[in-house]
Amino acid sequence: MSFDTLGLSAELLRAVADQGYSEPTPVQRQAIPVILQGRDILAGAQTGTGKTAGFTLPLLQCLSTRPRQHQGRRPVRALILTPTRELAAQVGESVNTYGRHLPLTSTVIFGGVKINPQIQQLRRGVDILVATPGRLLDHVSQKTLDLSAVEILVLDEADRMLDMGFLPDIRRILALLPQRRQNLLFSATYSNDIRRLADKLLDAPVQIEVARRNTPAERVSQLIHPVDRERKRELLSFMVGAQDWRQVLVFTRTKHGANRLSRQLEQDGISSAAIHGNKSQGARTRALADFKRGEVRVLVATDIAARGLDIDQLPHVVNYELPNVPEDYVHRIGRTGRAGNEGQAVSLVCVDEHKLLGDIERLLKRNLPRTVIPGYEPDPSIRAEPILRRGNARPGNQARPRNRRQGQVLRRA
Secondary structure, eight states: OOGGGTTOOHHHHHHHHHTTOOSOOHHHHHHHHHHHTTOOEEEEOOTTSSHHHHHHHHHHHHHHHSOOSSTTSOOOOEEEEOSSHHHHHHHHHHHHHHTTTSSOOEEEEOSSSOSHHHHHHHHHOOSEEEEOHHHHHHHHHTTOOOOTTOOEEEETTHHHHHHTTOHHHHHHHHHTSOSSOEEEEEESSOOHHHHHHHHHHOSSOEEEEOSOTTOOOTTEEEEEEEOOGGGHHHHHHHHHHHTTOSOEEEEOSSHHHHHHHHHHHHHTTOOEEEEOTTSOHHHHHHHHHHHHHTSOSEEEEOHHHHTTOOOTTOOEEEESSOOSSHHHHHHHHTTSSOTTOOEEEEEEEOGGGHHHHHHHHHHHTSOOOBOOOTTOOOOTTOOOOOGGGGTOOOOGGGOSOSSHHHHHHHHTO
């Protein structure tokens, strides 16, 4: 099947061809015709499956072929909500790329940058708005944004938005939208909260699922290296140097841990940068750009900062610390093995993390292979320490904020 069989316009097909694509991915084959029919969808698709183009292409076509309901002004007609700044920027880039031959305008708004340039852009009129929930509501409170004419709503990575405490914000935003609209919900996992949100939001949706629930990419090889907690950084430096890894995404649990590890790797002679919520948006953007260009070998990230990162042909992901929530392991290793490429996911596991590893293996329904690196054998006399005692994040069953104030804190991670 080719793109020209999906019912897309000549302008969109030209933009797709400009990017060198000829065959749609499974999520694109399923989602595009349904969205063009005006139906609501509930799509289970992880990042790296082509889901962004799967909703961007038909959204652009729908807006370009429908007459504007409001003459004389250009209100927001399509709203795309994303959980993180990086993902918002990437979706905005996709809208610009595929809509380059259409007379539609778009902009991206998120926190961490000055609000006045965003206000000026909104005043000029925008057809398609890509936004994070917090900054969107900032504009609403300042009366610089009108959502009364939205025709299409997209919730991208809805599961992550709920995990980050955005549900109250999403409810406030939904109350600002017209009752009659098309709704597109994309989620990598289907939790009970996602099901409840879908039941309230979607009208007779078509359900699309292109990956089995919580299944990591099949092209990713997964390996566990047992090691003492105090020798993890030494082992990581050894692997990067000995195997000449040139591009490695490394996950830590906390912002402080990401900063510390990045500094230690620099001391070891390995170019490194950290991205997390305490970094300015400019610093995060520069670090990611340097990493993509190969000027930085190791990018150290927290889960929230790294969600949605789109890095072509990323060969290596390292779990320096296992996540507290086992589903986050799947999201982490999904950064590699994308678009038909092979990938490797390595986890450095100390005695403290044996329970976390067990939770991950139960989710995957299989045991992951273990390999002890000679010279880095764990000391059997070292006892496990509770992870919380060592200053790490909340355990998984406490990760979701219980009130709005906590949610605001988590969103900056």
